[in-house]
Amino acid sequence: MSAQGWQTVSSVLPPGRYFLQGDEACAEGAIAAGCNFYAGYPITPASEVMERIARRFQELEGRVFVQMEDEIGSIAAVIGASWAGAKAMTATSGPGFSLMLENLGYAIMTETPLVLVDIQRAGPSTGQATRPAQGDVFQARWGASGDYEVIVLAPWSVADMYWQTIRAFNLAEQFRVPVIILGDEGIGHLRERVDILPEVRVYNRLKEQGKPPFGGQLVPPMPAFGEGAKLLVTGSTHDPWGYRRTADSRVQAELVDRLSRKITERREEIVQAEAFFCDDDPELLLVAYGFTARSAYRAARELRMQGVRAGLLRLATLWPIPEKTIREKAACARHVLVPEMNRGQLLREIQRIVPHAKGYNKTNGEVITPGEIIGAVREKIG
Amino acid sequence: MNPGTTTSIKRMIRQEVFPTPFCPGCGHGILLGAILRAIDELGWSMDEFLFVSGIGCGGWIPSPHFAADTLHVTHGRAIAFATGAKLFNPELKVVVIGGDGDLASIGGNHLIHGARRNIDLTVICANNMIYGMTGGQVTPTTPHGAYTMTTPQGNPERPFDLCQLVAAAGASYVARYSVYHVRQLIRSLKRALQHPGFSFVEVLSSCPVQYGRRNELRSPVAMLNYFREHCVPISRAHTMDSAELADKIVIGEFVR
Numbered sequence: 001m002s003a004q005g006w007q008t009v010s011s012v013l014p015p016g017r018y019f020l021q022g023d024e025a026c027a028e029g030a031i032a033a034g035c036n037f038y039a040g041y042p043i044t045p046a047s048e049v050m051e052r053i054a055r056r057f058q059e060l061e062g063r064v065f066v067q068m069e070d071e072i073g074s075i076a077a078v079i080g081a082s083w084a085g086a087k088a089m090t091a092t093s094g095p096g097f098s099l100m101l102e103n104l105g106y107a108i109m110t111e112t113p114l115v116l117v118d119i120q121r122a123g124p125s126t127g128q129a130t131r132p133a134q135g136d137v138f139q140a141r142w143g144a145s146g147d148y149e150v151i152v153l154a155p156w157s158v159a160d161m162y163w164q165t166i167r168a169f170n171l172a173e174q175f176r177v178p179v180i181i182l183g184d185e186g187i188g189h190l191r192e193r194v195d196i197l198p199e200v201r202v203y204n205r206l207k208e209q210g211k212p213p214f215g216g217q218l219v220p221p222m223p224a225f226g227e228g229a230k231l232l233v234t235g236s237t238h239d240p241w242g243y244r245r246t247a248d249s250r251v252q253a254e255l256v257d258r259l260s261r262k263i264t265e266r267r268e269e270i271v272q273a274e275a276f277f278c279d280d281d282p283e284l285l286l287v288a289y290g291f292t293a294r295s296a297y298r299a300a301r302e303l304r305m306q307g308v309r310a311g312l313l314r315l316a317t318l319w320p321i322p323e324k325t326i327r328e329k330a331a332c333a334r335h336v337l338v339p340e341m342n343r344g345q346l347l348r349e350i351q352r353i354v355p356h357a358k359g360y361n362k363t364n365g366e367v368i369t370p371g372e373i374i375g376a377v378r379e380k381i382g
Numbered sequence: 383m384n385p386g387t388t389t390s391i392k393r394m395i396r397q398e399v400f401p402t403p404f405c406p407g408c409g410h411g412i413l414l415g416a417i418l419r420a421i422d423e424l425g426w427s428m429d430e431f432l433f434v435s436g437i438g439c440g441g442w443i444p445s446p447h448f449a450a451d452t453l454h455v456t457h458g459r460a461i462a463f464a465t466g467a468k469l470f471n472p473e474l475k476v477v478v479i480g481g482d483g484d485l486a487s488i489g490g491n492h493l494i495h496g497a498r499r500n501i502d503l504t505v506i507c508a509n510n511m512i513y514g515m516t517g518g519q520v521t522p523t524t525p526h527g528a529y530t531m532t533t534p535q536g537n538p539e540r541p542f543d544l545c546q547l548v549a550a551a552g553a554s555y556v557a558r559y560s561v562y563h564v565r566q567l568i569r570s571l572k573r574a575l576q577h578p579g580f581s582f583v584e585v586l587s588s589c590p591v592q593y594g595r596r597n598e599l600r601s602p603v604a605m606l607n608y609f610r611e612h613c614v615p616i617s618r619a620h621t622m623d624s625a626e627l628a629d630k631i632v633i634g635e636f637v638r
Contacts, residue, residue, distance in 0.1 A: 037470050064469050068462065069495040076459040076492075077466030080434070083453060084467040084474065106456050225432045225451040225467060226474050232446050234454035243399070243446055244454075 002034070004206050008199050009034070012060065015198040022187040023048035023091075025158045025194055026117055029165025030089050031056055032200045035115070036063045037086035039077035041070055041096060044129040045185040046119040049091035071099035075116065079103060082112045083233060085224035087169055087204075091117035093185075094136050095126060098143070104178055105144030106235040108259065111214065111222070113172035113205060115165065117181045119188035120290075122365040131365030132185035134290055137345040140180045141319050147256055149263035151270055152180045152319040154289040155187055159194045164316070170203040171270065175262055176219050182318060184341065186291030186367050215240025215254075218262045263320060272316035273325045277304055282311030284377060285333035287326065287350055287357070289315040292339050292368050299373035308377065321349050330354040335380055339368050385425065386568075391418040394428050399446050404439065405514075407594075407602030409561035409587030413508055414443045416564055416585075417479070420571035432474045434464040436489060438515050439589075440481030440508035458489030461496040464503050472502070475575070482509040482523040486544055490522070497551035500580045506571070507544060507582070510589035518592035529596040545636045548582045555581035556637035560609035561588060563633060570635065586613070586631065 012031045020028065026049050030038070038057065040050040050067070057063040064081070068074040071092055078088040092100060097118045107114055120136045122128035140152045151171055155161040161183065168179040208221035209229055220240070223229035232242030237252045245251040263270065277300050278285075284303070288296035293314040303310035313329045315322060330336050336357040338347045347359040360376040362368050383390045395418070404410050421428070433444035437457035445454035451474075455463045460478045468476040478485075485493050485507050496503060512530060513519040520530040520537050523544065527536040549556045555577040559567040567585060574581035588594065588605035599605045609631075616634035619627060 037466065039466060066465070066469055068465070069491055072459060073462035073465070073492055073495070076455065076462035077469070079455075080453065080463035080466030080468075081470040082466075084432075084471040086466075086470045088466070088470075102456055103459065224471075225453075226430075226471055228429050229451070230429075230449055231451045232454075233452065234445060235456060236454065 002204050004204050006201060006203050009202055011196050011198055011200055013196045015196050018194045018196055019191060020158055020194050021048060021189060021191050022158045022161045022183060023119065023189070024052045025162040026091065026165050026181070026183070027052035027056065029162040030115065030169065031060070032162070033166040033169035034087045034202050034204070035089050035169060037078065037081035037088040038065045038090065039068050039074045039081070039088070040090050041068055041074050041092065043093045043096045045121055045188045046091045046093045046117065048188070049117060049119070071096040072103065075100040075103040075107070078114050079107050079110070079112050082114050083225050083231070087113070087173070089115040089117065091119065093119050093121045094123045094139070097136060097139060101139070101143040105146060107178040108144060108148045108150070109235045110233050111176040111220070111259070112178065113176050114178045115168045115172055115181065116178055117183060120182065120184040122363070128365040130185065132291060132341060132367055133363065133365065134184055134292065134341040135345070135363070136182060137318060137342065140182055147260065149260045150180060150319050151175070151177060151263065152182050152317065154182045154315060154318050156290055156293040156314060157187070158190055158192045161187060162194050166200060166202070170201070173203045173205045174219070175266070176205065176222055177263065182290070184290045212240030214238055214242055215258065218258065218265065267320045270317060271320055271322040271325070273322040274314045274316065275329055276300060276312040276314065278311040278313070278329055280309060281332035282309045283333060284308060284310045284335045284337065284381060285330050286310065286312045286373065287315065287336060287338045288312065289318060289346070292341060295368050295370045296339055296373055298370035299377070302370060302374060303377060308381070310377070318346060321353070323353055326350065326353050330357070335377070337373070337377060337380070339373050339376070341368060385422040386419040391415065391422050394418045394422065394449055395447050396449050402447065403442055405591045407588060407590040407605070408439070409510065409589070409605070410439055410443055410508055412561040412564060413506070413585050413587055414447060416567050417443070417506065417571060420568050420575060423568070424572055424575060426475070430475050432464070432467055432476045434460045434467070434476065434478045436460040436480045436484040438481040438484045438513065439510070440479060440484060443479045443508065458484055458487070459492060460484070461489060461492040461503065461505065465496065465501055468501060468503060476503050477575070478503055478505045480507060481514070482507060482511060482544070483513045483521045486542055487522045493548065494551040497548040497553040497580050497582065500552050500554055502578055502580070504574045504577070504581045505583070507584045508587045509544065509584050510587045510593060512589050512593040514589050514592045518596065530593070544584045545582070549637045552580070553582045553637060554579035557635040558584040558586070558633050560586035560613055560633065562606045562609040563613065
């Protein structure tokens with residue numbers, strides 16, 4: 001059994017420079033983080049994650065891969081394996097993510113660490129399987145039933161996919177929560193350089209026995225099946241030892257409250273955002289994530305060359321939203337523009353923080369180009 | 383302490399959860415006892431086991447009664463959860479317990495794929511032919527013509543033969559008994575638990591409250607008598623023609 005808490009481990013891939021696809025980098029990040037169970041179901045544009053895992057797990061010791069009968073079964077197997085002690089992951093796209101939402105709720109309720117990758121494609125429904133979109137921002141936030149907080153990461157490059165996948169596992173183990181990686185077809189199928197470093201920092205869940213596995217502290221310890229803990233795991237409302245208390249209003253209130261507080265009270269440890277060209281309090285701030293942030297970066301740079309004081313805030317976490325950073329960076333900006341490959345999903349949340357923020361939106365299954373963002377800016381500021 | 387006695391199996395139960403949530407006359411208590419007796423008679427420790435169950439009355443047989451690791455999951459998904467746990471830790475003895483609605487309706491896809499994989503799980507289906515917990519609606523195993531809350535004029539559909547279904551899908555141990563046939567049931571459960579591969583035991587269980595009272599089997603005794611009178615062993619079924627078998631339930635080991 002691996003040591004608990006933070007560890008420094010050697011990279012599984014020999015360190016060096018690689019040329020990888022986003023989906024492959026996701027698989028390699030998972031392997032580096034210690035992922036030893038993967039269950040999945042084919043879906044474009046996420047299948048390459050599973051194919052890479054299937055091949056790589058064969059070469060490595062003690063890692064289990066299974067292709068399940070559907071997405072419902074995939075995340076179910078992932079949760080079962082996680083309770084058996086695994087670091088477990090599944091990857092899918094929008095329609096498959098929809099099928100996983102019930103058991104995502106189960107993972108939230110039972111505080112099961114896992115990583116769920118959604119390589120977004122154009123929807124609704126089957127939509128355009130091979131085309132990028134960012135339409136699952138709220139599916140990721142509120143898709144399951146009930147009230148909860150969730151951690152959602154949004155990589156913007158192939159290298160970032162590698163590092164964010166490692167971070168997703170670490171957050172899942174630290175907070176005992178499912179962590180969602182919201183990629184998009186653009187990043188998933190992009191090929192670019194990734195530098196693999198010799199060492200990786202990983203976190204392994206705390207397992208202390210004799211303490212309640214569902215209460216007593218913000219993030220309780222989590223023993224595994226087969227260790228003699230006689231675990232009672234249920235998706236029904238339960239007390240700190242796992243006994244069902246489905247008619248007890250106090251137990252329900254305390255449980256739902258703690259499930260949220262374990263994320264809200266430690267929000268600052270989770271949220272990440274990167275500012276570019278922001279040292280001189282830009283008059284125009286672009287707020288972007290995922291593939292769109294790449295176009296926004298290029299647009300900001302070109303606008304600078306054209307004499308516009310433009311900046312970019314690239315969000316690495318979507319949920320919780322990096323609220324403080326957004327407020328600070330937007331404080332002096334006369335214009336805030338949020339380009340997204342959807343009809344203005346994250347814009348709603350940005351407008352809650354910065355009421356004068358405006359969106360630039362595109363839902364034709366094609367990426368937003370730097371030129372389009374520059375055009376939108378020119379329209380607004382002349 | 384003699385294995386299989388009431389005193390002996392009490393150690394395998396979380397005493398603090400009594401009384402059970404089951405209705406008077408429910409067959410699930412008999413099945414609960416039969417499962418524990420089978421484990422106890424095999425001399426196995428509850429610490430070796432993981433019990434996975436879904437939603438419905440059948441799902442409450444192990445959770446929270448059994449003093450072992452239990453995973454009480456979403457409706458219909460128990461076999462998929464169990465698959466993940468078993469594949470990651472093959473040393474766990476993983477047993478899935480669920481009702482007919484849970485395993486054969488909403489969970490039907492996981493049931494046939496579990497059987498196809500022939501993964502080393504023991505699946506026990508407490509088949510009371512009704513959705514009990516939600517108030518008595520028709521299930522895929524409700525007999526043709528039976529009255530339920532959602533078939534007020536009698537069930538117009540045909541039921542699944544679950545044993546034939548999982549056998550065809552590839553299960554390598556398949557048996558059916560009822561809670562009336564306790565001794566045969568315990569013997570069969572022991573074989574299922576020892577069997578390497580996907581083992582499936584269908585257990586007809588009595589639900590006088592939601593099924594019986596709408597189908598002239600109002601009392602617990604009437605339901606047990608129904609099983610006594612309608613169940614015929616495979617050996618006898620071979621000598622009967624289709625007209626004689628029309629309202630009969632064949633019990634025994636179908637795949638060994």
